[in-house]
Amino acid sequence: MKKVAFYTLGCKLNYSETSTIGRMFESRGFQKVEFNENPDIFIINTCSVTENADKKCKKIVKEASRINPDGFVAIIGCYAQLKPKEIAEIEGVDAVLGAAEKFRLVDILGDFVKEPRKIEEKAKIFNSNIEEAVDYHTSYSLNDRTRTFLKVQDGCDYPCSYCTIPLARGKSRSDTIQNVVNAAHEIAESGVKEIVLTGVNIGDFGLQNGIRVETFFDLVKALDEVKGIERFRISSIEPNLLTDEIIEFVSKSKKFVPHFHIPLQSGSSKVLALMKRRYKRELYVERVNKIKELMPDCCIGVDVIVGHPGETEEEFLETYNFLNELNISYLHVFTYSERPNTHAITIKPSVPQNIRAERSKMLHILSDKKRRFFYESQVGKQFSVLFEEDIEDGKMHGWTENYVRVMAKYDPILINETKKVCLTSVNDKMLVEVDEIEEIVYH
Template identity: 50%
Template sequence: MIDSSAFQGKKAAYYTLGCKLNFSETSTFGKMLSEMGVVTAEKGEKADICIINTCSVTEVADHKCRQAIHRMARENPGAFIVVTGCYAQLEAEKVSKIDGVDLVLGSNEKANLIQYLSNAFTEGDDKEALHQFHSVKTKDIKTFQPSCSRGNRTRYFLKVQDGCNYFCTYCTIPYARGFSRNPSIASLVEQAEQAAAEGGKEIVLTGVNIGDFGETTHEKFIDLVKALDNVKGIERFRISSLEPDLLEDELIDCCSHSRAFMPHFHIPLQSGSDEVLKLMHRRYDSALFAHKINLIKEKMPDAFIGVDVMVGCRGEKPEYFQECYDFLKSLPVTQLHVFPYSERPGTSALSIPYVVEEKEKKKRSKRLLELSDQKTHDFYAKYIGEEMNVLFEKAPRGKAMHGFTDNYIRVELPASSARIEYDNEIIRVKLGDFNHDGSALKAEII
C-alpha cells in the first residue's frame, strides 16, 4: 500500500552516472515521483529526497559514484538518499554503509522505488529501517522497468531491452543488469505514440544489448524497427548501440529505406585485432565488422558511424594495438569512443597474463582520440555549404542554440539568430564553417 500523502510537499534531486539507459531510467524515476506530488529541487535548493543512479563499467566509475553520494549527502543534509544502478547492484551492502545513504536498490528492485520510499516514510524515525539494501543474484533479476522519457532534454529515450547474455571477459554489466529481457513491440509502440502526443519529435532506442531484443517475447528487433517507423508524429528514430553480430544486413537495408530511422549507427568494436577479440570472447571478427561498416556506407553514404574501442586490455600486446589502430584508420567510421581498460573484480579477464601499464594505456588512448578527431573533422567538413534539416534544442536566453542533422552533425546557431520557438523544431539550415572550438558547424536559417 502506497501512502501518497507522505510524498506531498517534498523536493527531489537526481544525479546520474553512466550510459543513456541510466539517464532514461532516472528521468522515469523523476516522472514517478512527480506523479506522487514531489517536485524537482531547483539549483541551490535543499532536497528532501536524493536519487543517485550509478554506473560500474570501470573502477573510475565506481569512484565517481562514491564521490557523487558524498556530495549529495553534504549538499542536502537530512535528505533521504537512495542509490540504485549498476554499482548499487554489484556492491549493495558496501554502498549501504556509506554515510548518508538510507536505501540501496538493485536492478530487480528499482522498478518498485515508490513502494520502497513509501515504506521508509511510513516507518518514520525508525533508524533500524535505514541503511537498507535490497538486491538479488543475477539469475533472479527478472523485472523490466519501462522507460520512455526525456527529462530536460529534447529527445526522448525509449528503453527497449535490458540485461545481457554475452559475458565478455572484461565486463561486469551482465552481473549488474541480469540476463537479456524485453517488453513487447506493441507496448513500445504505445509508448512511442504517447511521446508523439506529448510533442516529441525524436526518440533514441536504448538498452544494454538492444540487438538481442526478443529474448522474452520471441519477437525480432527488425520488426520493432518496422513498427516504430509507422508511428505518426515521431520524425526521427536513432538506435543507440548494436553489436556487430546482431546488426543484420537486412536491418541495414531496412534502415536505408526507412521513413524515420536516421543514417546514424553506433557499433561497439572494442578491438580491431582478432587475437584480442578472441581473448575478450567477442562474437565476431574484424572481417565481419568491416563488412557491416562498408555495407552501411554503401546503402547510406552520409551515415554517421560511431565506434566503441577499448585500449590496454589484458592480452593487448603492442602489435595487437597497432593492428587495431590500422584497422580503424582504414574504415570509413566517423567517431571513436575510446575507453581505457579497467580491471573489474570477478571478471575472467583477470586470468589473462599480459598486463598493459597505465602509462601505455594513456599513450594508446591519445593516439586513437587523435585519429577520432581527424575522422570527425573530415566528416563534418564534407557538409560545409550544404543545406540540411536540424532538430534544435533549447538553450539559455542569450546563448547559441545547438541541434543535430539527420546524420548527427552537431550544429550551432548563433545567439543573435536563436529563437525560443525553434526549440524542438526541425528547421532547414545552411551549414557553414566550424565554430570556435571545432565541436560543431555554424548554421544559417534558410
C-alpha cells in the same frame, strides 16, 4: 509533500530509468526538484562500468549530505547491484536497492525517514540475486523536450571478458513491440520530435522469458509507422546483430536516421577473441562498407577499448591502423579497468596504466581527426537540423539527421523545430556553421 531529487551516472539507459522512476514518485505525491534545492530525498542511479564511476557515486553522496544532512539517500543502479555492502558502508547512505528492487523503491522504503545510525551501523540493503531480475520495466526520459531516450531492451547474455553488465542487470529481456509503440505515441503527445532507442544489447530485442518472440527488425518496422515522431535514432547495436535488412530499411526510411553506433572494442581479431566478442574484424568491415554503400553520408560511431589484458603494442597498433583506414566518423574510447568477477582479470599480462593512458590519448586524437574529416565532407550539403534549447553567446545548437553538430544564430522560434539548412564551415570548436536554405533560395 516531500521533495525528491535525482542524480544519474552512466549511460542513456540509466537516464531513461531515472526519468521513469521520477514520474513514479510524482504520481505518488512527491515533488521532484533539482539536486541543489534542499530535497528531503536523494536518489542516485549509479554505473559501474569503470572504477571511476564508483568514485563518482561516493562524491555525489558526499555532496547530498552537504546540501541536506537530514536528507534520505538511496542508491540504485549497477553499482548498487554489484557492490551493495561496499555502498552500505559509505557515510550518509541510508538504503541500497538492487536491480530487482529499484522500480519498487517507493513501496520498499515507504516514507523515507532518515533514522539515526551509530558509526558502525550500515545502510539497509535490499538486493536480490541477479537471477531474480527478470521483470521488464518500460522506461523513457522526458527531461529534454527535443529528444527522448526510450528503453526497449535490458540485460545481456553475452559473456564479454571485461564486462560486468550481465552481473548487474541480468539476462537479456525485452519489452513487447506493442508496448514500445504505445510509449512512442505517449512521447509524441508530449511534443518530443526525436526518439533514441536504447538498451544494453538492443539488437537482441525480442526475448521474453528466454524465448525469442519478436526481432529488432520487427520493432524498427513498427516504429517507422508511428505518427508525431520525426526521427528515430538507434543508439548502439552489435555488429553481428546489425543485419543487411536493418541497414537497407534504414537507408529508405523517412524516420530512422542515417546514424549508427557500432561497438568494435578492438581492431585485432586476436584481442577480440580474448574479449570473447562474437565476431572478427572482417565482419566489422563488411558492416561499414554496406552502410556507406547505401548511405554515403551516414555517420558511424565506434566504441573501442584500449589496454585490455593481453593487448600487445603490435595489437594496439593493429587497432589504430584499422580504425585510421576505416570509413568511420568518431570514436568513443574506453580505457580498460579491472572489474571483479570478470574473466579479463585472469588474463596475463596486464597492460601498465601509463601505457593504457598513452593508447587512449592516441585514439582520442584520431577520433578528433575522424570527426573533423567527416564534418568537412558534409560542408556544402543540405540537411535538416533539430534545434535544441541550448544557447551560448547568442548561438543555438542542434543535430542534423546524420549526427553533425551545428551552430546557428539564436532564434527562439526554432527551438524544438526541424529546419532545412546548408552546412557552410567547420569552426575551431568542432561545430558546423549553417545558412538557412530559404536565404540561399531567395537572395
